[in-house]
Amino acid sequence: QKEVEQNSGPLSVPEGAIASLNCTYSDRGSQSFFWYRQYSGKSPELIMSIYSNGDKEDGRFTAQLNKASQYVSLLIRDSQPSDSATYLCAVRRGFQKLVFGTGTRLLVSP
């Protein structure tokens, strides 16, 4: 079992829809969770970080964390073609290294 698992996609949504990206992790001791967006050929850029159970909103993005079920999700409201990218989930346990999933490719069609 991988430490951090994501569906590789692609996840296709029409412009204006809500895109829902999911990530599960295996280590119950994980404490910090991050979502990065990576455009093709570019480096990852941080979108959201979340540390506590529940929802965290930032503009069109909402991160959701459920430690009991060991999943973290990212919702993108009013999806735009410019949101088309690969979204990487990353998980850290305390002072341990950050472990990345393989990413979910999102395609937003006009």
Add this chain to the structure above:
Amino acid sequence: DGGITQSPKYLFRKEGQNVTLSCEQNLNHDAMYWYRQDPGQGLRLIYYSQIVNDFQKGDIAEGYSVSREKKESFPLTVTSAQKNPTAFYLCASSISTGGNTIYFGEGSWLTVV
């Protein structure tokens, strides 16, 4: 502007040659990292450094070496012992190696010819 600068952006290497990728940050971050990314795969940690003159192996350190003589700089050498060096290399930094956010440089593409 504060940030992480990697160079070169594109590099071609002949088999048997060592190459060094540069990474400089002016964010005053203590921790620095090197990741490797292959197509369709996530990021894998090569080496990380929590403080000057100290560094630790990550998951795939074989065939790589690093140094941390200055806080701002964390160069990565890809040696001839690395069997499959063609990849996208990402340098990153964070305030510390705790729960803090990691920020990435723009990356370096290395191709073995």
